[in-house]
Amino acid sequence: MRNFIPKISYFWLTLLISLYFTFVVNFPVLLHFYQILHALPAYKIGFAISIPFVLFAALNFVFTPFTFKPVFKPFFIILLLLSGLASYSELTYHVVFDRSMIENIVETQQSEASSYLNTSVIVWFVLTAILPAVLLFLVPVKYNQSVIKRLGVRILSMLVSLAIIGAVASQYYQDYASVGRSNRTLNVEILPTNFLYSSSEYFYHKYLTKPLKFEKVGTDAKLVQKPGQKPTLMFLVIGETGRAQNQSINGYDKPTNGFTQKTSDMVFFNHVSSCGTATAVSVPCMFSDMKRVDFNNDRAHASDSFLDILQRAGVSVYWKDNDEGCKGVCDRVPNVTIPTTKDGKFCDGETCYDEALLEGIDDKIVDDGKNKVIALHLIGSHGPAYYHRYPDNFRYFMPDCERSDIQNCTHEQLVNTYDNTVRYTDYVLTQVIAKAKKYQDKYNVAMIYLSDHGESLGEDGLYLHGTPYSVAPPQQTHVPMMFWLSPQYVAAQSLSLSCLQSEAAENDYSQDNLFHTVLDAMDVKTSVIDPSLDILKSCKTAQ
Known part of the structure; x- marks a missing residue:
């Protein structure tokens, strides 16, 4: 030829x-x-x-x-x-x-x-x-x-x-x-x-760069609980690609939070910004003691996350993943990634619905009197194949977009499909809460949910995420966060729930707050906690 x-x-x-x-x-x-x-x-x-x-x-x-x-x-x-x-x-x-x-x-x-x-x-x-x-x-x-x-x-x-x-x-x-x-x-x-x-x-x-020397953080961490207080069981749910703009709790005109809005004792945060526009940055950042403005991913991978600090203080920690891995934050604590092997229920051989995260989780909640953090990493609203993120019975907003080349769907189909993922995530959160409630006789139970970053759905011609933070649109950086705190947990922590709900509606927060808030929420005291970044501190009625 x-x-x-x-x-x-x-x-x-x-x-x-x-x-x-x-x-x-x-x-x-x-x-x-x-x-x-x-x-x-x-x-x-x-x-x-x-x-x-x-x-x-x-x-x-x-x-x-x-x-x-x-x-x-x-x-x-x-x-x-x-x-x-x-x-x-x-x-x-x-x-x-x-x-x-x-x-x-x-x-x-x-x-x-x-x-x-x-x-x-x-x-x-x-x-x-x-x-x-x-x-x-x-x-x-x-x-x-x-x-x-x-x-x-x-x-x-x-x-x-x-x-x-x-x-x-x-x-x-x-x-x-x-x-x-x-x-x-x-x-x-x-x-x-x-x-x-x-x-x-x-x-x-x-x-090719010489690895940084590993740095332990919060080496003075210790567990401080009131005498006779029940241990705490915290479900820490890390979302994927959830954007605040499409949450009905933020005024969105479609009922994407129809499940959690019916749940009592919920705290919805209206103004939360992410540390990055991609999982590889946001997850290490939100688990680190560094703030977004001075975050360094190399240093984050060479230092303790707050999971390490919790474990050092005597808290039982377990990470279960249904996404792209924990990006290093769970490397030194017990962790597992869900196998996508087809099971006919939640997994199809390529991906799993997030309900699979709760299967077998009871085995990790043994009655040993220890404080526990169960971290669940959702696949959430990961695109572009949004239609793979929810079961058929959650095709609520129609018509949806049953394809991954989302640019060939109408804007209505694309948004409907994404909104179905938000609604399904909302449902999964209520299932996590229901699981937590099963252990109220032995633990003071609570749940924190925070998404890693948002998503663009065609606004200004942008799709997906990962735009450099300096020019990223708010759709990629404004993320949902919500707390569910049981009455027993609120009482044990001397919290004013109404105060927390009011501040969550009015104040600006970011993923910088998570490190300090979770440590305090689990009764871990250490000098690395910044009280000004602890969301709970200002609403505690007794210090």
Whole structure:
């Protein structure tokens, strides 16, 4: 077949590849750029015309060093395949491939990754990645110049690329700077430099940086309980992808919290912000003593979470997972991840409904007189296959979207499907409460629920989550939190429930509060507790 394909010089082939990456692979970037210009009251025509020229020149400059014969085809074939998937993600979900997104991708389990596969992504991948890669593999490349001459051509090509960029910058630097300052994700949208740089940054920090020395936190922790007080049983439920905007307790016009709103002794928090926009950041952050503003994931993985502190103080701790793992926070306490093996009840072989978390949980609540924390990590509203997160009998809001290529559903279908996940999570929380109530004769029981981050459902063209926090919309950072505190628990802690409900409705909170609140809620005293971040402290009637 190669005999029928004309030979092409490495030089012209490099320009063709740069042209392909400019107008096909980076179509989402160009589209975003021109959408930004369209929204401006005025802009220079020359500036608008220059954008693809600058992108082409920059790509040619970056690609040229990789055009030596031994690496040319392998490098660009791999690049085409990776960029095809990345381009689809940017165009469809507006994914930004920064370091945290690479971390999310690397840590995503196979069952979750498969939920992103659908007809649309397969067609896109075949047309924009596989076919060009096959064509590149088959095309004969000419290297009919001397080594010195080829080197000179490459250097000249790179210099011309720099000259084009410089010429445009001399005329429109202020325009590029202005758009860049106002749209800070643009620099991490350009393919393939965005995911190549972010991947190298991630792997450097993960595998080449000297690990931090593990730091124990709260080494002075001790359990302090009133004489004769029953032990505490706390269910700590960590949600997934729950956004506050779609909670009827926050004024949403659909009954997504119809189950918990009928439950007495509930405390709903109206204003809670997340630490990150992805599980890999938010979960380690909310279990750490660090605040969002100074959070460092490397340090979090090399130090105790509050689960470690609880366990050190004598609290029995157990983590059960139905999501992507605990991101390191449960590594040193007893933990288990639910196997997705098909059981005909809650698991279908690929995923499990969150009710599966309560199966067998009674075995972990032995009557030994110890305070206990049972942490349950929900799969909650994990997308894009939202319809997999609730059973058929919870298809309450209709019509829903029974597909993972959610951009091909109507907005009504998409929101209905997401709302069904919220309603199902709400139901699961009432089942957790019912489980806790079974142990009221032996324990003072309580439940805390907090979601890790929110979700975009097409607002401003954004889908899913993971947008850099500095530019993330509130749909991804405003999360639901609720407490259920039994009357016995309230009495034992000398709490005013009405005070707590009032403050929850009016005050602003964040995931920074969880560390300090849970330690106090479990009667653990340590110098690392910040009283100003303890939600319960101001509503205790007797200190």
